[in-house]
Amino acid sequence: MITFSLNGKEFSADADPFMPLLWVIRDLAQLQGTKFGCGQGLCGACTVHLDGAAIRSCITPLNAIEGRHITTIEGLSSSSDNTTPSHDHPVQQAWIKNNVPQCGYCQSGQIMSASALLATNAAPTDEEITRAMSGNICRCGTYPRIRQAIHDAAKTLTPNIDTEHFQSDLTSE
Amino acid sequence: MSTTINRRQFLQTSGLTGTGLAFSLSIGGCANLSRADTAHAWQANAWLEITADNTVSFYLHRTEMGQGTMTGLTTLIAEELEVSPEFINVKTSSVHANYVHPDYGLQITGGSSSTSSSWIPLRTAAATAREMIRRAAAQRWNTTIDNVQIADGKAHFKDISLPYGDFIDIAKHLSIPTVSLKTPEQYSKIGKPGIRLDAPMKSKGTATFGIDAAPASCLKATLVRCPVIGGTAKSWKTNGAQDMPGVKKIVEIHNGIAVIAASWWQAKEAAKAITVDWNMPPFSALSDDTILSGFRDALANNSGKVARDDGDIEQALDDAEQVIEAEYYVPYLAHATMEPMNCSVILTDNYCEIWAPTQGPDIAAVAAEHASGLRRNQVTVHTTLMGGGFGRRLNQDFVEEAVLIAKHSGLPIQLIWSREDDIQNDFYRPSALVRFKAGIDKTGNVSCLSHKGASPNIMPYTFKEAAGAVLPAWLPDGMVKSIASLGPTIYGDVLLDATSVEGIADSCYQFDHFHARHVQHDPGLRVGYWRSVGHSFNAFFMESFVDEIAHESKQDPYSMRLSLLSEHPRMTAVLKSVAQHAQWDKTKAPSVFQGIAVHHSFNTSVAMLAEISIENNNNDRIRINKIVCAVDCGQTINPDIVKAQMESGIIFGLTQALKGKITIRNGAVQQSNFHDYELIRINEVPEMDIHIIDSRAAPTGVGEPAVPLVAPALANAIFAATGKRQRSLPLSLL
DSSP states (O other), X not given: OEEEEETTEEEEEOSOTTSBHHHIIIIISOOOSSOXXXXXXXXXXXXXXXXXXXXXXXXXXXXXXXXXXXXXXXXXXXXXXXXXXXXXXXXXXXXXXXXXXXXOXXXXXXXHHHXXXXXXXXSOOXXXXXXXXXXXXXXXXXXXXXXXXXXXXXXXXXXXXOOGGGOOSSSOX | OEEEEOSSSOEEEEEEOSSSEEEEEOOOOGGGXXXXXXXXXXXXXXXXXXXXTOOEEEEEOSOOSSXXXXXXXXXXXXXXXXXXXXXXXXXXXXXOGGGOOTTTSSOOOOTTOHHHHHHHHHHHHHHHHHHHHHHHHHHHTXXXXXXXXXXXXXXXXXXXXXXXXXXXXXXXXXXXXXXXXXXXXXXXXXTSXXXXXXXXXXXXXXXXXXXXXXXXXXXXXXXXXXXXXXXXXXXXXXXXXXXXXXXXXXXXXXXXXXXEESSHHHHHHHHTTOEEEEEOOGGGGXXXXXXXXXXXHXXXXXXXXXXXXXXXXXXXXXXXXXXXXXXEEEOBBOOOOSSOOXXXXXXXXXXXXXXXXOSOHHHHHHHHHHHHTOOGGGEEEEEOBOSXXXXXXXXXXXXXHHHHHHHHHTSOEEEEOOHHHHHHSXXXXXXXXXXXXXXXXXXXXEEEEXXXXXXXXXXXXXXXXXXXXXXXXXXXXXXXXXXXXXXXXXXXXXXXXXXXXXXTTTOOOOOSEEEEEEEEOOOSSOBOOOTTTTHHHHHHHHHHXXXXXXXXXXXXXXXXXXXXXXXXXXXXXXXXXXXXXXXXTSOOOTTEXXXXXXXXXXXXEEEEEEEEEEEGGGTTEEEEEEEEEEEEOSSOSSHHHHHHHHHHHHHHHHHHHHTOOBOEETTEEOOOSTTTSOOOOGGGOOEEEEEEOOOOSOOOOOSSTTGGGXXXXXXXXXXXXXXXXXXXXXXXXX
């Protein structure tokens, strides 16, 4: 039995210690917002937070997270102090406002990577966004909007910082 | 515009009225609907249901896989129903004859055609429901129809306003009126920026994809497969797999050994222990070099089928002052949808229920029918959201596998493919080899173009799966299978497969002498529809070779295209748009170069320009600075989704142009996951400048038409920069 905090609640998994966290979350905890994409840590669809940092849950064994804090897309809004009455995290709000998702399958992972970035870097530059987001593949090609949404969310999170000069030139109009 | 609709989707255009066409939906009666009226709910037609508590439901008959069809088609309904798109409760339609695609005869989502084929029927359906509410209100308020206004989801008369739901009891007994559709100046939603209806659920992790749709009772299954597609197990050993944690059963199906366990990871772990001796399929000797030599032999030895024959090509080539020749080649490609193939099945002796992320729910139903041995009316298909489709989910092999596993195990299961399964068991974008010849006359103008291509046709593979969905359900199973097996013969020896030559045979270029022919040559690796299909390679071939002609005949590539497209105003407009926005005719910095391309596909014209620079400080590596794109897709429904689809198509096209390559050794696909089948990532995305031509014409495709342009625009820019013509994909930036 391995116990850890899942979205703020204690969760005990009676499973093989080497079972990847992704399948603990999906098959045992029945939280399906975290997606399976590659099983090798190559695409980022399975990204969750481990003590606030973005990790690939498909290659993280259960025994590596004992006693640690895991946050999934379902728990993201309550992990932020900046939630609005709609209970969406500012990154989620920016995603909706920018019509980021297309098929949407990778977006939980993209949002978890983006929110982990903003938690440590309130006003990332384009270069910093590129570095933080390069592990997350989007086959639909929503990258220009992901970049714009991260800049927008940064503005919401730190309204006093002028992020205009960081704005990407990747989106026209 | 005015239209009538009967309660089924069949549309009758009843003629011109003062403002335009009159339409009617002809309804054969409630018997033709998949849902029946109840005391609480009115089934206005195949798409719309309004309940007494004023819930307006739209039964979406095309599948959402990222292209935005959920938002777009709901907007068409909202426009004529006078409600906001967000107010409409979008449900997924069942498999039913009412929802068959008028162009394909199948209930499929593909060909960038959901909007264009729904443009008249859905607006007519909504306008008809609206007018029936108006008539019902007039009846209830004992006034004339003209005295009732419909706005904001309510009927208004004098100072009374009541929601639609208050009138359903009267409306359901009314006859179907002929209606007029709004003219463009009356649109309040069509063509206006709007939110994506699926953005909130996809940003909160609450959207249900196929992989999330399994009922709680389903166990998880994985399949041990032959390294070569089509191989079957000669013998196999479990080596203790059946005793591993969570494992419930191990069964053999036609193409492998299925392991069923409580969790998918347990099934995968147990599968590693199983050893199989395989019967290899005939093409297991296939390798990349034999594929290419096979295409070369096919071009040399077969005349193929004529796809286009304008003028007299032989004479024109004889008369030419100069003949330019070139050979182009593209590899096989995988779709690599982010959500791997999966399907959930509950199967009993007389009932089969499946949950599948599929672009063809009726073809999925046939696959389930054949695999289960049940009858069509005993199969229920639940279509889910899809983590990408790109054509891959038009094939239902994963449904067949899942139903067979459920049948042989007697267990409710969800089959989930691994990424390795996905990359190595695709229906691949065909590899193709073509040869061009062009003649330049004494005045330096291009007089003729000759094309001969060799590639495997896709239709035989489609025919095999889809035949059952278009043939009557009462035909015996054996007869359906034997008709389905005719595909290779019909499309190999008798018919030309239009998708193999699309983009060339139907090119807009006006050459006086224009000849195109196709040799069907199938090396054996199965093929399927891949976002933009034949255009994905034919635009690269054609637009690169046209560029060669321009350079060889010392013409400006942009001006020469304009003169060859003078009778195509939409192509001309998009070409001019990109040239203007990218300042084609202005002098560039010495290290900056541009390439241009234009193509017409899915009834949409797109022009694209790639601007690159040579990085002297980085071993002269080529950097892609910017992609400029102009599109004419007729009337936009949601312009931001059109823009998103251009961005999406450009990035998909960049992966094709710079990375995509499936290689074969001994019949097996050598790539397996994203480390060796790479996709474009955020660090590789250039600036994009997208322009949508303002148009009131009927809408045309947007999901695919940007994809084909990226490779030729880039290849042409690379030639401008280096003088080297790259005639195969992927391109090298070194």
